[in-house]
Amino acid sequence: MELKEKIRKFIESNLVVFEDEAEFSDSDNIFEMGFVNSLFAMKLVNYIEEDFGIVVENDDLEISNFNSVNRITEFIESKQPA
Amino acid sequence: MTVTESKKEVKCVVWDLDYTIWDGTLAEGDNVQLKPGIKEVIQTLDSRGVLHSISSKNNYDDAMNKLKEFGLEEYFIYPEIHWNTKSSSLAAIQKNINIGMDAILFVDDQPFEREEVKSVHPDVTCLDAVEYKTMPDLPRLNPRFITDDSKRRRKMYQDDIKRKIEEEAFEGPSEEFLASLNMKFVIHEAKEEDLKRAEELTVRTNQLNATGKTYDYDELNAFRISDTHKLLVCELTDRYGSYGKIGLALIEIKEEYWHLRLLLMSCRVMARGVGTVLMSHIMQETKKAGKKLQADFKKTDRNRMMYVSYKFANFKEVSSDDEGHILFENDLSMIQPFPPYIEVKIL
Numbered sequence: 358m359e360l361k362e363k364i365r366k367f368i369e370s371n372l373v374v375f376e377d378e379a380e381f382s383d384s385d386n387i388f389e390m391g392f393v394n395s396l397f398a399m400k401l402v403n404y405i406e407e408d409f410g411i412v413v414e415n416d417d418l419e420i421s422n423f424n425s426v427n428r429i430t431e432f433i434e435s436k437q438p439a
Numbered sequence: 440m441t442v443t444e445s446k447k448e449v450k451c452v453v454w455d456l457d458y459t460i461w462d463g464t465l466a467e468g469d470n471v472q473l474k475p476g477i478k479e480v481i482q483t484l485d486s487r488g489v490l491h492s493i494s495s496k497n498n499y500d501d502a503m504n505k506l507k508e509f510g511l512e513e514y515f516i517y518p519e520i521h522w523n524t525k526s527s528s529l530a531a532i533q534k535n536i537n538i539g540m541d542a543i544l545f546v547d548d549q550p551f552e553r554e555e556v557k558s559v560h561p562d563v564t565c566l567d568a569v570e571y572k573t574m575p576d577l578p579r580l581n582p583r584f585i586t587d588d589s590k591r592r593r594k595m596y597q598d599d600i601k602r603k604i605e606e607e608a609f610e611g612p613s614e615e616f617l618a619s620l621n622m623k624f625v626i627h628e629a630k631e632e633d634l635k636r637a638e639e640l641t642v643r644t645n646q647l648n649a650t651g652k653t654y655d656y657d658e659l660n661a662f663r664i665s666d667t668h669k670l671l672v673c674e675l676t677d678r679y680g681s682y683g684k685i686g687l688a689l690i691e692i693k694e695e696y697w698h699l700r701l702l703l704m705s706c707r708v709m710a711r712g713v714g715t716v717l718m719s720h721i722m723q724e725t726k727k728a729g730k731k732l733q734a735d736f737k738k739t740d741r742n743r744m745m746y747v748s749y750k751f752a753n754f755k756e757v758s759s760d761d762e763g764h765i766l767f768e769n770d771l772s773m774i775q776p777f778p779p780y781i782e783v784k785i786l
Binding site (some may be wrong): 371373375386388392393394395396401402415418419420 | 755
């Protein structure tokens, strides 16, 4: 499965969204669409670290790296060995 | 399905820890004491070939050390000790032991936990911890055949014991389950009668305390009365009843800033979204007052989840020292709305 697909699937199954039937695009801001609480935050970080073998440093923990499918995908790609 | 109705033998009992195997809440620094006779119950069932496991929301090392202290550690296989849902723990235990869900008996003192497990695994039998003394006499816990293999059963599984770390693949309760709880979260400024409990919260809540600071009654009372401080208390109620006062926040009011000096949540209500609600409320009030928001934070090796939460709430590090003390700042450009499944009342 393509990287973007995987991220999308993860978000769809874990984020509590404000509007039930909301569809979101790869560039939509997930922090505005759903309730990002400590649970989802940790889950997302752990998922990225474990499934993609990356270490998320404290400095990486900027919302801009995680607020859409596109941004998460870019972040993972930037961290993986070339 | 009650314990007496189903006929199938129970192959594994999954135990909660706080207020189930022992009295007290370990993570809040209680000097927990084993419930009278519980060791004998566990040993009796073990000698019959019944397996035991754990599903507890606690720090793994602390809980295992405490079980070791009580001489009980060896009886449990595949312990699930972390902050995820108990339903996910049961799923992991079932998979690890490779038995049917209907061969599991789950013992917990909290109706919330028993219901959460039942909502995901209807075949699991759930027992209120208060009934532990009746367990050895229950027909489903009296297997027809007890062989030498039965007595060795636990030891055979122990070779496969895997340790689950707190921060591994995290699973949260489903949205439907959360909505069915009718959670009501109330935030208000502390009154004098709240102070005793507030003091207790600062002394007991170590892991979910952003700065690790404690305050006594007089200090808190001074903050409560002071014009330059706001002391907020939070209470949570759900379908099962009230959790009492479970959160505290201390804000220092400065000329340009509101400075969050203390933020803590009781670990009993962790991972339900209330911490984020409290934070959003503070951010909204700061914005209304036309101020900017700063927050103190002390990094420890146990509070990564809290650190991540602050970062995801749009706090940025302004400064930090060698001992993990951090000053955070938030420009309030991104404030999360309250989730649909919690009713929030600001008094």
